[in-house]
Amino acid sequence: MAKTYGRLEVREARSADLDAVMSMLEEAARWMVWRGIEGWTPGSSSRRRIADLIESGEMYLAVLEGQPVGTFALQWSDSETWGNVPDDAGYVHGLAIRRNVAGTGLGRDLLKWAENSVSLSGKKYLRLDCVADNEALNAYYRQAGFGYRGRAVVRGLAMSLYEKEAGVSGAG
Numbered sequence: 571m572a573k574t575y576g577r578l579e580v581r582e583a584r585s586a587d588l589d590a591v592m593s594m595l596e597e598a599a600r601w602m603v604w605r606g607i608e609g610w611t612p613g614s615s616s617r618r619r620i621a622d623l624i625e626s627g628e629m630y631l632a633v634l635e636g637q638p639v640g641t642f643a644l645q646w647s648d649s650e651t652w653g654n655v656p657d658d659a660g661y662v663h664g665l666a667i668r669r670n671v672a673g674t675g676l677g678r679d680l681l682k683w684a685e686n687s688v689s690l691s692g693k694k695y696l697r698l699d700c701v702a703d704n705e706a707l708n709a710y711y712r713q714a715g716f717g718y719r720g721r722a723v724v725r726g727l728a729m730s731l732y733e734k735e736a737g738v739s740g741a742g
């Protein structure tokens with residue numbers, strides 16, 4: 571899909587970005603509820619947890635023409651979801667895109683940015699998860715080159731696990 575946006579900057583979120591990050595996560599949660607998609611619900615993102623991710627340098631902000639348009643966390647472990655696996659991956663969580671830039675390829679660009687960061691860190695894989703029953707999101711990740719690696723139940727919710735070898739191009 572053709573990109574319909576200008577110069578994009580992806581950077582570590584700063585303390586001053588907390589409200590923007592929270593706003594994007596809430597917007598995504600409201601949209602999911604409106605669409606009847608199980609997973610995020612308004613008010614489910616912990617402000618303290620997001621502040622901690624920002625403080626630890628694991629929360630990122632995508633800025634387009636001075637405006638925050640996307641966010642995600644890139645972490646270096648996720649035993650809660652993935653269990654006891656080798657220390658060879660980075661994990662994307664909380665990928666959210668402003669609705670006014672949805673469909674432009676921005677989500678794929680942010681995944682590619684995360685993949686490049688993982689590769690540069692010397693790790694082999696980029697991993698992520700999503701609600702198992704969200705077929706549209708599962709298809710999105712498969713189309714982005716992620717391979718299905720099974721299911722896990724996290725806090726009572728069935729999740730699909732996906733993995734992509736960092737530095738290997740995906741479909742589309």
